[in-house]
Amino acid sequence: MAILSQTSEYALRAATLLARHAEPGPLDVAVLAKALGIPRNYLSKTLSQLVRAGVLESVRGKHGGFRLARPAANLTLYDVVEPFEHFAETRRCLLGQSVCNDRQPCAAHEGWKAIGERIVRFFRRTTLADLARSRTRWPNAAVLTRALDGRVAD
Amino acid sequence: MAILSQTSEYALRAATLLARHAEPGPLDVAVLAKALGIPRNYLSKTLSQLVRAGVLESVRGKHGGFRLARPAANLTLYDVVEPFEHFAETRRCLLGQSVCNDRQPCAAHEGWKAIGERIVRFFRRTTLADLARSRTRWPNAAVLTRALDGRVAD
DNA sequence: CTTAAAACACATATTATCATGGCCTTATCT
């Protein structure tokens, strides 16, 4: 009943943060991980998957890191989460009937289908730009600002 | 993203079947399991949990089995599924923020909360009587009719 | 009173997924 996996939540957190700090250049995993309170190596793997999915871009080498591959307004939560979730299962029959569709519906079909569609629609319509607008308090925001200051001071 | 666990699905299937055949008396696990295509022992455990939850009644001994504890119209899907699901997690913040409520919402709070409420409402409003109305095709319905015929013939 | 059928209880696998950590390779900037 958790709907989203931990991994997806990590991905959303990281993507939201990146959406806020798009300008100064890429952010590296160490900073992201500390700021968000996520295990470094795990986040690294997760972000790599997002690169493969075309959501993020990576820059290797010194002063490398990750940034959004497109403007935040063009990246939906669906894009971010889809690599880690089986959205198809949303359409699974509530009773597990092998045949359950609009023609031969089970008794719960109507209501259940509506919910699945609701969920998918939410993820498809909400963008990272929407999330970026919030005043979200990261677990360790100080690390982030310090890192950014550091870069400028450099 | 599976929303419901396999166990919950089993519980719903069994409860729906019982809602249809409430009259003739209790049905035993062996028949239910075969008719529904569910591992016998596992279903047994699951139904016991539903007895403890007050959803089903059990009759021990020969000619025993399980039946609904109340009229199907008074049993919601929530009742059936709640013992196996953590509905509280539905209210979890999408971004995992420790503080995210109506007063201090994260950017996704509104939309996300609406979905959680939608899900809960569906389970609370739909009853077993609703499900029983359908012409559901069980994996092995023949077993069931045979068992019921046998009882009558006896 | 014996026996068979059934729930019930408990113990133990078995998966599967999620999550983490370490290390080596590769690319890129200074």
Place this chain on the structure above:
DNA sequence: AGATAAGGCCATGATAATATGTGTTTTAAG
């Protein structure tokens, strides 16, 4: 050249969900 950071690979742990197996207790029927 050297430092830095992504990327890939593998091994491990943690946990829950799923499934099976064995035995005990209750009850109806003969």
